[in-house]
Amino acid sequence: MTDHPAGTPQEAYAFLARKSREGAKIQSLEALADWDMDLAMPEADGAFRGEVKGWLADTFHHLWSDAAVGRALDEAERGDWPPEERANLFWWRRRFDRITKLPCDFKAREAEAQTRATEAWKRAKEENTFAPFKEPLTALMALAREKAQCLGGGAHPYDALLDEFMPGTSVASCDALFGAVQAPLRALIDGALELQQTLPDPLSREISFPEEAQKTLAREMVTALGFDLSRGIFTPTPHHPFTTTLGPHDVRLTTHYKATSLSGVLGALHEGGHGLYEQGLPPERFGEPVGSALDPSIHEAQSRFWENHVGRSEPFWSFWLPRLRELCHLEERDLPLDRFLRWLNRVGRGPRRLEADEGTYVLHVLVRYDLERELMAGHLEVADLPDAWAAAYRSTVGVEPRDLREGVLQDIHWAIGAFGYFPGYALGSFNAAQLDAALREAHPDGADRMASGDFSLPLAWMREKVHRPGGLFLAPELIRRATGKDPGPGDFLAHLATSYRAIFGKR
Structure with a gap:
């Protein structure tokens, strides 16, 4: 990863803004993959789609876990910013702090497990049986517990997941x-x-x-x-x-x-x-x-x-x-x-x-x-x-x-x-x-x-x-x-x- 330009809070902020826009492009591809998986993808291609989503999630993780992001945040937070830029810095810091607590391969493992579970859920619902869904859901639950343990910070293991979706909720x-x-x-x-x-x-x-x-x-x-x-x-x-x-x-x-x-x-x-x-x-x-x-x-x-x-x-x-x-x-x-x-x-x-x-x-x-x-x-x-x-x-x-x-x-x-x-x-x-x-x-x-x-x-x-x-x-x-x-x-x-x-x- 390219280091952020040394110098001013303004340069550091510009670096973070570029990262944010790059991340949005990855998330757009993730959303497109999900849309297609629901409406068009043949069921037989589910495993490869899981690999694609895992790769996208891994790319996003590495984009934001780069040590240069942390240094840029430290520098940018020294600046005097209007409310919009301050809000961006708050959310970028929150994202960086959470991502860097997770193992480097976690998001890829999670995305692949989600894809397997989604296809299994469709089959289970069609067949009206829990059996096809039990093992993929068990794997996802293990990942959820792993994530909660890595993120920590709460009195209950569920707190980290609630806070992930709704900051401050417990x-x-x-x-x-x-x-x-x-x-x-x-x-x-x-x-x-x-x-x-x-x-x-x-x-x-x-x-x-x-x-x-x-x-x-x-x-x-x-x-x-x-x-x-x-x-x-x-x-x-x-x-x-x-x-x-x-x-x-x-x-x-x-x-x-x-x-x-x-x-x-x-x-x-x-x-x-x-x-x-x-x-x-x-x-x-x-x-x-x-x-x-x-x-x-x-x-x-x-x-x-x-x-x-x-x-x-x-x-x-x-x-x-x-x-x-x-x-x-x-x-x-x-x-x-x-x-x-x-x-x-x-x-x-x-x-x-x-x-x-x-x-x-x-x-x-x-x-x-x-x-x-x-x-x-x-x-x-x-x-x-x-x-x-x-x-x-x-x-x-x-x-x-x-x-x-x-x-x-x-x-x-x-x-x-x-x-x-x-x-x-x-x-x-x-x-x-x-x-x-x-x-x-x-x-x-x-x-x-x-x-x-x-x-x-x-x-x-x-x-x-x-x-x-x-x-x-x-x-x-x-x-x-x-x-x-x-x-x-x-x-x-x-x-x-x-x-x-x-x-x-x-x-």
Whole structure:
């Protein structure tokens, strides 16, 4: 590796900025490899794709573990910088400190193991058996424990992985937050279920939502909300929906459709939220931390905001329901607005996270958090996961999966080694509600504008408060600046209470 130019903090900073842009190019190739692996790659080429991803990960590791990076950071940190450059230096230092604690071959081993596990997960899910996935997942868990041991710095082995995804997050902070929210959340869910039971079935007959109709509607929706298809792609996936970014003007969304539900449309709004965030970042800063999205507690706040606070609301469907009826060849009497909203927002103790209502969704996340915590502590082994999953669903959600597809195999996250990501869905749900409350307070006319088909207000507000700051602040500070108060679950619980009364309180 070429040493950084000796001299001033400015020269050292320029060296680091070049490294950052080089790293972004490697990450773009990694994202392209993942996109292709999900949508096009023949299964037989999985082993070689793992080698390719391992090589890319190894190249990125060596780029940032170079001793010259450490010397450049020492020099650059002596300078007097504007906020954006200070933020870049903070994130570069964090990256360098973490990477240099890992063995030089770790990222390559991890990437290859993730590729093997992903292909094994696909086979296991298709065959509805845990056997093909057990050994690759065991290998990934061993790597996760190795990483946690190398990074250290926490009271619990899981802390290092939580902090990797969401800086400052720990088992202690999650246990306290999730412990405090469970009782009021369960009370709200129980109350909604009681209200639901007093009402007739929302739909008088079983209604199908053809896949092609959903595809058309979903594309119209995400573009109406502001997703720019000249700078992105929107396509179906046969697997788990996801969003990925390949460049400053290349953001790619996927969703998965089922004719028996609108999960594909809601999934498109969810992934569209991720995509709107990525497209809203300052493109001139692409490749720098300050031009990058923040952690899952913010990214999932964007997806949950558009999926739930917009996509499940009465103003939104006042505009879009006639189009859904048209595409599905339905009459208004088949799908009136009030009954449709009751059906769309129905509360239920189902086994699938992606089909869960807003309230029970958080319980699904808590199951995964608890299992990951026990896995990392060594109190649970991978071989015991199917039974542990079923038991956790019985006690936490109140339902037992019928098979492994709707049980331990339903998510791709563990197959890609994303241990520590799941709590971000709960934190994102809380942050989404807090952002929504602040937006409503600032713009009381937002609902009327949305009902008339004007969706520009939420995006403009998010652009200013969340997207354009990029990585300038840590997530809690971003939420404080956007909403005027510390992040917490209060607005989420209030939102559920208001929604349940509005939807299920009607006779």
